[in-house]
Amino acid sequence: MHKGMQQMMTRLKKVDCVIEIRDARIPISGNNPKFAGLLRARPHLLILNKADLCDMSHKESVLEELHKDGIQEVLWTNCKEQYKKTELSVYNVMVIGIPNIGKSSFINAVRRTHVQKGSATAVGAKAGITRSVIEKIKVSANPKIYVYDTPGVLAPEVKNISVGMKLALCSCLQDHLVGEDIIVDYMLFWLNRHQKFQYVTEFELEEPTDDILFLLNHVAKKNNKYIKHRSLDSNQGRIVYRPDFTAAANIILQKFRAGDFGPVMLDAKINN
Ligand SMILES: Nc1nc2c(ncn2[C@@H]2O[C@H](COP(=O)(O)OP(=O)(O)O)[C@@H](O)[C@H]2O)c(=O)[nH]1
Ligand SMILES: [Mg+2]
Known part of the structure; x- marks a missing residue:
């Protein structure tokens, strides 16, 4: 820089x-x-x-x-x-x-x-x-x-964790540096805190959730995203599939960034 x-x-x-x-x-x-x-x-x-x-x-x-x-x-x-x-x-x-x-x-x-x-x-x-x-x-x-x-000249200043997460959510930081699942966790926290529940309908959930693992699991399965790996338990060596959380996180982030969960003002102060 x-x-x-x-x-x-x-x-x-x-x-x-x-x-x-x-x-x-x-x-x-x-x-x-x-x-x-x-x-x-x-x-x-x-x-x-x-x-x-x-x-x-x-x-x-x-x-x-x-x-x-x-x-x-x-x-x-x-x-x-x-x-x-x-x-x-x-x-x-x-x-x-x-x-x-x-x-x-x-x-x-x-x-x-x-x-x-x-x-x-x-x-x-x-x-x-x-x-x-x-x-x-x-x-x-x-x-x-x-x-x-002036391409890529000025880096954002990450003053604290919440500023860092907001920057990441708006793709001003590289996703993999923060972790896609961590960014989605913050997104979910923010949407719930600000009572923006459009994601509930978007993902066909029954009610709002603050359980990030539940959401990642749900989205991975709905989008048929699985990771193939060899089982390490008594079935030794058998090929098993588990939900791909990173793929799910990317799908969720893409939707947030396209505005699918409604418009947001991440710097808004909470009045409730
Ligand atoms: N929704 C939306 N996306 C935009 C807008 N302006 C730019 N983008 C998208 O934001 C991304 C970054 O844009 P770019 O011009 O390369 O940003 P730069 O790095 O600041 O030069 C691209 O995917 C653009 O398509 C806008 O007004 N609305
Ligand atoms: Mg540019």
């Missing part, structure tokens, strides 16, 4: 404006204090992307929290759908943010509305897969606007 960071600081001198992007579901947890210096150096705009997956009923309290942090300009976006034109009239723009919150998608969405020719910037579904080279993309011909994408 060091080389990328240095490149970014040098580049910043030539930049007229900074766009910081965060995942709308973790507008506070997705922050990194190291960005603050960068943001203050130039006019900045905070974009909360993946608004399609976010529970917008918390909009006002989130804005209040961000204002306290000195952030004035906030824009919600959804880069999966046609991007709505904003009133940016700057020339060199730097887009910053932790991995996988939609920086490249945002740049491409802006670009699509203004220029058809030239190359887009790569969108990747896994955290931290893009190499640390700054790409310059022309997003508008007239007026000429260039945007610097």
Whole structure:
């Protein structure tokens, strides 16, 4: 990350404006204090992307929290759908943010509305897969606007376990580093705590559960995911099958991340 960071600081001198992007579901947890210096150096705009997956009923309290942090300009976006034109009239723009919150998608969405020719910037579904080279993309011909994408340069700050779990749940950390089953355990805890029970219907359960092993077992069986292994007991050597918990965890995570359990605001404070 060091080389990328240095490149970014040098580049910043030539930049007229900074766009910081965060995942709308973790507008506070997705922050990194190291960005603050960068943001203050130039006019900045905070974009909360993946608004399609976010529970917008918390909009006002989130804005209040961000204002306290000195952030004035906030824009919600959804880069999966046609991007709505904003009133940016700057020339060199730097887009910053932790991995996988939609920086490249945002740049491409802006670009699509203004220029058809030239190359887009790569969108990747896994955290931290893009190499640390700054790409310059022309997003508008007239007026000429260039945007610097900053792939994989800034790591999220894992302040505590709950922030770490929220980042993992939104795929800002690599799943295998945390453990798919542990991320699902946190997801289940969070959904229950916030009384979001859509998963009960999605998985055809009889009632909410806080038993992660029960859920993994249920989902593995329903999706016919089994692991073949040799039995070690009295049946020595016989091939047996057991439910594949990692496959089940991945199915559950994929559904959560697609918004199938409803929109969420992971940074919401609990009022009950
Ligand atoms: N649901 C949803 N997914 C998005 C949105 N923007 C980006 N994504 C997805 O998030 C993932 C990471 O996007 P990418 O642009 O590569 O993120 P970057 O690492 O910040 O450049 C990809 O799978 C995108 O398809 C959005 O507004 N809504
Ligand atoms: Mg990218």
